[in-house]
Amino acid sequence: MEAVRVERGTITQEAFGRGTIESEREAAVGFDLVGRLSEVLVDEGARVSLGQELARLETDQAQADLRAAQTGIGAARASLQRLAAEEDRARALVATAEREDTRNQSLFDAGALPGQQRDEASDRLRVARADLDRVLAQRSEATRGIDVARGGAEQRRVAMVRATLLAPFDGLVTRRLREPGDTVTIGSTVLRIVDTNRVYVNAAVDETMLPQLALDQPAAISFPGTKEAVTALVSSISWEADRQTHELLVEVTPERLARRVAIGQRADVRIEVGRQEDVLRVPIRMVHHDETGAFVYADHGGRIALVRPSFGLTGNELVEVLDGLAEGDIVLAAPGVVATLPLDRRWVAQ
Template sequence: MASRNWPKLTRSILRLVAIAAIVGGSVYWFRFMPVSVQSQEIVAGSVTEEVMGTGTLEARISATISPKISGRVAAVLADQGDTVTTGDELVRLEDDELKQQVAIARANVDAALAAIGRLKVDKERANVVLTQAEKNFRRVESLSERDATSQDELDRASEALGIAMADVSRSEAGINEGQKELVSAEKNLEYHDARLRDTIILAPFDGLVVKRSREPGDVVVPGSSMMTLIATDELWIRAWVDETQMSKLEAGQAGRVTFRSQPEDSFPAKVARLGREADRETREFIVDVRVLELPTNWAVGQRAEAYIQVAEPQNVPVVPKSFVVKRDGVDGVFIDVDGVATWRVLSLGVRGPDAIEVKDGLALGDIVIQPGNERGVLKPGQMVVRQ
C-alpha cells in the first residue's frame, strides 16, 4: 500500500520544489537582478521660471468701419484679408441724389453771387444819383442865401437829396442781405458736399481687413458695421493670469507665445502692460503680451499660451523635471550609489519648463536615475544598471 502512494508523494514533492524554485527565482529577479535605468549627471546650469497665461490674439488698434450717412452700398472695394493704407477707398454708397442736391446748392450760391452783383450795380447808380443830388442841393442852397431862388426850389432839391440818400442806404441793406443769403447758400453747399464725400468710406489707418459684413445693394445706416480693420504693427495676447502671480510681473519682461495651431513652436514676446482689475469669479487678471514675431498663418481671436520669464537663476544645480518624483507627498529623486537605487529628498527652487533648481539634497556630480521605460518603478535598494 505504501509502495503504491510513493509515486504520488514524489510528484507532490517535485511540484513543491518547482514552485519554490519559481518563487525563489522571482524574488531573486525582483530583488537582485539589476534594473535598466536612464541616468543624468547633476551639473550647474540656469533655470528659467515662467508665469503662464492663456488668452487670445488681439490687435491693439481696431476699428469698425461704418458710414456717417444712410444709403445703399454701391460697391465694396476691399475684401477680407486685404491690406490697405490710409486713405484707400473701402466702400462707396450710391450718390446720384446727393449729386443733384450739390448741384442745386451750387446753383443757389451762383444765384446769390449774381444778386449781390446786381445790388452792387444798383448801389453804384444810387451813389451817382446821390452825388448829383448833393451838388444840386448845394447850388440851390447857395442861390437861396442870395435870394436868387424860391423856397420851393430849395425844398425840391432837399427832397431829391433825401431820396438819393435813402436809395444808397437801401442798396447797402440789400447788399448786406445778399451777403447773408450767400453765406447761407455756401454753408448749404458745404453741407451737401460733405454728405457727397461721405458716400466714399476711406481707410482711417494702415491695416488689414479681418471681416467684411456688407455686399453691394445692402442698405446701411450710421453706426452699422460694414467691415473690421485692424493695425498689424502691434498685436498682442490678452492673457488671463492667476492673481497670485501678480507680484512677479511687470511691463517689459521677456516672454514667449505658443499658438495652439503650432504647439511645438514658440514665438518671442514682451509684456506690454498689466491689467488693473481682476475677475471676481476666476481670480485672474489680464496681461497684454506683445507678440514680436507671428507664425505664417494667424487669426485675430485665436487661442494661445503666453509664458512670461520672471526669474533665471544662473550657475545652480539643476535636475531634469522628468527625474523628480513624489513619494508620500515629498519631492525627491533616485540616485545611483554603487549600482543601487537610493532615494533622496529634495528642496527645490525655481521650476522651469524642463529643469528645476535644486537647493538641497543633491551635489554636483550625483547621478540621478529613472526607470528605462514608462511603466517601470524604482524602489530603494534595487540594483540598477545604466543604459
C-alpha cells in the first residue's frame, strides 16, 4: 500500500509545447550582379562580424574596363586642354576681325575705302566667328565626354566594390551554397547567415491552453540529450491555430544560452500558466474518478476510507486540495495497477 501525507507547498501548472530553435535574424546573402566566384572566404560553422569579407567575384574584366575608362578620361582632358588653347586663339581672331570690320565700315562710310575691301573684312569676321563656334562645340563635346568617362569609371569602381560580399551582421554561417568557379546571378544565394545571439523556440501548444497563455510568462526550454533547462519568457503568441493539429505557435525566448544550439534543433518548452504558493497538495496519481467525481482513499483511524475533497489548480504531478483533507492526512493507493481499495479495511504501508 502506498501512503502519502497531505502537505503544503507550491503547485505550478504548465503548458507543454514542442518546437525548433529559430533565429530572429537570418539572411541569404549573395551578389547583386552577375559574375564568376573567385573566392569564398568562410566555411559552414564560421562566425562572422558585421562588414567582414565573405566572398569575391572575379574582377579582371572590371579592372580592365576601369583602366580603359581612366585612359579615356586622360585623353579627354588632353583634348580639352588643346581645345582651350584653340578657343583662346579663335577668340583673338574674332576680336581682331571685329576691330578690322568696324574700322573698314567707318572708312567705307567716309568714302575712303572701296566696297570690296569692306566686304572682305566682313567675310573674315564671319569665318572667325564660325571657327570660334566650331571650337566651342568641340570643347562642349569634350566636356561631355569627360563626364561620360568619369561616370563609366565610377560604374567600374562600384562594380569592383559590389564584387566583394560583406557580412550584414554578426552571426554564424550555416550554409555554403556556392564554390569558387561557380557563376552567380543577381539574387542567387552564396551563404546563409543567422544571428545566434537572438534565437527563440517556436513551440506548438494545444489550443485549449490559449486562455491561460500570456506574454512574459516564465518558461523553461529543454533540449534532447540534456537534463538542464534554460529559463525563458513567452515573447509571442500566434493569432491562428493549425486547423488540423489544433495547435498554435508560441514563441519562447531564452534569457541566456550557455550552451551551443543549432538553428532548427528540436526543443521542448514548458510554460508556467498558473502558480499557487503554500497550498495543500497531493500527487495526482492518488486521485481517482468515478461517475460521481474525483475522490481519494484516505486513512481514517487505521482503516481505508473514501473521501471526496475539492480540488483546485492541477500541475504536472500535484493537485491543489481546497477542502476535505487537512495537512498531515494520509491518502492511500494500491500498488501496481490495482486502483480499487476495499473500504473500512485496515491497511499496511509497503
